[in-house]
Amino acid sequence: MSASAEAQAAPARKRSVVRSLLRLWPYVRPVRARVFGAAAVAVAGSSMSLVMPLVLKWIVDGPVSDGDEAGVWLGGALLLGVGLFEAGLFGLRRWLVARPLAGVEAAMRSELYRHVQRLPVTFHDRWPTGQLLSRGTGDLQLLRQFLAFGLTFLIVNSTTILIGFGVLLVQDWTLGLVLIAPVVPLIALSWVFESRFSVVARRAQDQMGDLTTVVEESILGIRIIKGFGRHRSQAEAFRVLSHRLMDTELHKARLLAAIWLVIASLPELFLGAALVLGVDRVADGDLTAGTLVAFMTTAMALRWPVESIGFLLALTNESAAATDRFFEVLDEPVPAEPAGGARLPAAPAAPGRGAPAGDGIRFTDVVFRYPDSPPGSPPVLDGVNLHVAPGETMALVGGTGSGKTTLVTLLPRLHEVTSGRITLDGTDIAGLSRHEVRRHVAMAFEEPTLFSASVAENVLMGAAEADRDDLARALRTSQSEGFVRALPEGEDTQVGEQGLSLSGGQRQRLALARAVVGRPRFLVLDDPLSALDVHTEARVEAALRDVLATTTALVVAHRPSTVQLADRVALLSGGRIAAVGTHAELLHTNAEYRHLMTGRHAEQPEVSAR
Structure with a gap:
């Protein structure tokens, strides 16, 4: 089974989203103080939206009822101050997490790259390049977004909802119970959504890897495609994969739209019921107008935390799938190295000859x-x-x-x-x-491989201690000296990706020079x-x-x-x-x-x- 097929089969196995995401902890741990500090700041900022209804209650039941104009202005200034303080806290949150989480992404990408470099050739024979590229780029960007935004607001919005419902119950427990009623069905629907969305999210990420592979192969093989007039068939292969990915993304969008519809509409129905009941109680004198205003303002402040649950669940599942894909590569075992750091003994000199002695x-x-x-x-x-x-x-x-x-x-x-x-x-x-x-x-x-570097850098890659004299000798040995001298910048000419700006024979001679440069x-x-x-x-x-x-x-x-x-x-x-x-x-x-x-x-x- 290919790597892509293995990856696409993975969602069929039971997977814990939380267990997957917990594997990120070793990377987050060095910056945990700033990450959790940012979450605490965000919770404090979000809590300011719950302070505003209490200020409104005081304004309505106090200065407004008493006709105290100065009190109304004071209340307005207090609301403005709370709003500015809330904005400042959210700005501080962004500042706290931006740099450290960019560092987390860079550390994960570096570790993935180092690990891929150490894996045996048999691994690279099995894994499509596009799958590795998508894991090292798009998946890690998604994880940074989750750590910087999704994880923070899962904590913030969950905390805000709990505090908000506590405030609602304190203000009026009867109306509070009306708004809490849809919580149980919402939890059940969210669980069903999570189980379905996780499969589709993983499929989309794997299909993106397949699409990346096709693009990468088409670019590297552009001469073959043009030479054999196969651009239409390649375009058709790309179109098929692109439409398959589009269908999967649309499936994701339909699932997200469905859960968002339920999460947005169900609380609205109960909010309307609470408003009707509250107005009736104000009319009967059982509830002050200020309390109803504060209650409804608090409920409205909880709309975004509740409605965002669908989006945050989707982001969490996509991030768990990205985490799984990242660790699928990182979990590939690197062949063990012998202990002790043994070195090859120096070759004994062969008396009277230039050839080495030893056992060969x-x-x-x-x-x-x-x-x-x-x-x-x-x-x-x-x-x-x-x-x-x-x-x-x-x-x-x-x-x-x-x-x-x-x-x-x-x-x-x-x-x-x-x-x-x-x-x-x-x-x-x-x-x-x-x-x-x-x-x-x-x-x-x-089959020689050259890198997007200069001629000199490609050849000297063959020996870390080699110098320019060794380079000149290697170029002479491989009969590359003439054509290298004719290049625009000689040895410092950039050969381009895969060295395709050179002929096959020139690439082969430079590869030979790389082999002999270090004697x-x-x-x-x-x-x-x-x-x-x-x-x-x-x-x-x-x-x-x-x-x-x-x-x-x-x-x-x-x-x-x-x-x-x-x-x-x-x-x-x-x-x-x-x-x-x-x-x-x-x-x-x-x-x-x-x-x-x-x-x-x-x-x-x-x-x-x-």
């Missing part, structure tokens, strides 16, 4: 199966045994789908072996941290010259020989020209190393290798290798 790279009974592969399926690699001697360059050859790329990605621990062991100069990489392994192992992929102890090249023309390839190979002479390298090769870089060749077939030897030896002795390199079958005449 050794694969021993390595078995690998993808974690999400079906139970009982055969492993991709099944008992690989291979030794690359120190200073040796080993070419890895095999048919399409034989597992060559999978094997070389085990070396920098982009994937973890299912069983067996891999050693670097005699040290098991399972006992080293990934950071330590990757300090010594550099890799260039067949790595071990070098892994996954068919690094496939996008180059034969002349450029020959020049790169000539320059690369000097680098390979001082490192231990494993090179995935598909072409004889790349194989010629290697001292020996290993043939990967059926998940195992089927043969090891020089290029010439394997051409003469191994039919499968001969077929891969020349296209000739076993019964065809052999060719001599030179």
Whole structure:
């Protein structure tokens, strides 16, 4: 099941909104004083709206009844002062929460980003990019809105309603009971609304993630879309997802409209009943006009806290769904690192030679199966045994789908072996941290990835300690010096997203430069010259020989020209190393290798290798 499908299935499981939102507490705890202080200030500000009816009662039953004009002016000034004080308190609330909650959002986004960076490659193989983007942007913005507004006013409005109903009962308990009567049915309706809205809210957020994925893929693949004239089909796919999201949002709107209608209309009916009953009692002399005015003004002041319940419930449910989506990523386990911070011992010097000494790279009974592969399926690699001697360059050859790329990605621990062991100069990489392994192992992929940065920044990413001299050497080795010099700002030219302003061969050469810039102890090249023309390839190979002479390298090769870089060749077939030897030896002795390199079958005449 895809990540999107898993996410959309999640609402079917029973979920507690409160339990979900409580998971935000570790992020809120550092700023809890200002958050709860803001809530207390907001409660005080909201309570001012309940003080005004008491001032009105005094004005009506006092200065108005007595014809005291000065008293009326005093009462008006008092109402103005209460109103200004209330506005000041709400302004103070905003000031208290704005900065700390922006910091909470930033902290959550940073932690999500760091966690995603640490997750294994298998996680990224399963999760659509758009789902991760929507969780790191829209969902976190929604959570900040909830913490800054929704949570505060859930506390404020609930407190205001409780205080307000207490004031109503104190003023006149008979009329107060009339207004309290709809509370029980409103609670029941709110519970039904919450259970339905939570499912729809989660579905909308997941569909937004799917839509983001389509947009992201369409932008990155715009050349393919235009080249094959597929803009209409892509537009149709976007339209379908967009309409699906629109239908879900309309469903949300209908649910919200229904609960808002009930919450707004039901109290109004009982408010009207209380008004009729109150006027009748004033006419009978059982109630003063000031008390009725104060009672009705208090009831009107409670309209917004009561009517906002529907909106706050919707925001709470959307925030709980956003919290679940955030923690779905954060709960993904990061593979454990070995304790102790072991380091790879320094390579012993080889007397009289430039090549390193040591034990080189050794694969021993390595078995690998993808974690999400079906139970009982055969492993991709099944008992690989291979030794690359120190200073040796080993070419890895095999048919399409034989597992060559999978094997070389085990070396920098982009994937973890299912069983067996891999050693670097005699040290098991399972006992080293990934950071330590990757300090010594550099890799260039067949599909090069460049970032929205300068040429220099992209290449120097290969080694934190590299300087401009190392950069120049790496550019010369990869034969990138000429075209880089011709760029508008040379090494400081921004290459743009994915480096698409450059040709495929140029991107591949810069990726190769990134791999060699730090003079790595071990070098892994996954068919690094496939996008180059034969002349450029020959020049790169000539320059690369000097680098390979001082490192231990494993090179995935598909072409004889790349194989010629290697001292020996290993043939990967059926998940195992089927043969090891020089290029010439394997051409003469191994039919499968001969077929891969020349296209000739076993019964065809052999060719001599030179």
